[in-house]
Amino acid sequence: MEEKREPKIVGFLCKWCTSAAADLAGTSRMQYPPSIRPIKVMCSGSVDMSYILRALLMGADGVLVGGCHPADCHYLSGNYKARRRIAILKSIFDTLDLDSERIELKWISASEGKKFADTVKEFNDKLSEKGPNDFTKSWNL
């Protein structure tokens, strides 16, 4: 039987919440797939959508943006703005029959280590089911 392919996930994680949750998950020894490459950002609102595009175009199987729950953003509205931008990006993907499910936004607070571990696990499972991202099929990007 073919060995199950480990997906690559790029995570843009807000340093005030999701990034801390990832640390918590680690120190509490919660199990989650090593497929995520976390990148700490100042706020989910500081993630330009071209970072997500770059990751996907370069062959990442999925991108997870982790931010503070509504009303909890340290810069007041970064998370709400990120949500709108991601909605636009997903809509572009849907219009062009690209796979918008490879882009995930989650609100995960610093204390939610378990939610972080579960999110990565679920996303990982979904992505391994999907197989490689379509962008990897073409070198002509």
Next chain:
Amino acid sequence: MTGIKILKTEKGINQGLEDLFRELLQDKILDGIIIPKSTPENKFIYQVLHKDPEKLSGTFTFSPVMPSNSATLLKNMTKLVPSDERIGIVLKPCEMRAVVELVKLKQINLENIYLFTVDCAGTVDIDIYSKAETDRDMLNKKILDSFNSSDTLPEVRTACGICSHSYPADTTDIGIGLFGSNTNEVYISFHTEKGKEIVSNMKNLTDSEKSVREKAIQSISEKKDKIREEYLNKFKSEVSGIEKLTSYFSKCINCHNCKSQCPICFCRECFFESETFDYESEQLLTWADRSGMLKMPTDLLLFHLGRMNHMVSSCIGCGMCSQACPVGIDVGSLFLLTGRNAQTIFNYEAGRSFEEELPISTFREEELTELGE
């Protein structure tokens, strides 16, 4: 705050309107007017800022070509300091819609600016117009004649063929219209206080009924709406999926002309032209190692999709990007298609109103709740 009048002229539409603008300058109602005008050799048409009423000649209020989106001109003129003289500007409806977006993006200050929007039967590609040589006058006439025929001229740009907003909307101060008019007659409408003031100072206008004009506009926009839907549905199937999308852009030479001519892409320094994208050999070699080869220049699709993501919620579908593309890629249809769907999420339509908030600069706490949870 709207009203409509009629200008009757025996000299031809463009000439009649030129006389009207001349009087506005002579009577000091306006200090200047920006209006499309033929170059001396009659080879091309540009926007020209006129101050001297005597120099007003060879103008084309209903110009058949649009070298660039005039909203960009207004942005450059007023972004830092508003005009201290009263300037009128003649705009196509898509230029007016770009003005609305740029005002909301705080790139245009409308103080002392008077917006005249014309009906538009479409414009031809700059290439076609400049190469038309002997046919140029015929082309001008054909466009004028097509206002009251039921079909759009086949020569017009793709964006124009599917444009369903081809008449002055209530965002403009003054409207100049031919749809539904009789021979040698032009509708002059006002839509704002500023517009009312200007129109009340115009001589020789006669009163008119709104109903004929309204019916003509309605039937045109309904018809074009249908054409647009059909076109976009077909177009979507031509660009959807990664293979079709990359093949759509396969001849792109990465010149960024589409961005330079886009009125909405106003950034002085475009992110995609920043040093982030100047790679040294080490970086390129690392990438090439991963799959054995690397297309150069890199980041072609990243530029198009990234630009799309930045500005498509304000794309007004003017098609300047397609006109500027040296290799003939119809960038505009792609942005129109994706823009329309993205704008729908926020119940927004780019260029429709000064009041509707820009999707990217605002948010609602209770929305899009399927994301994040």
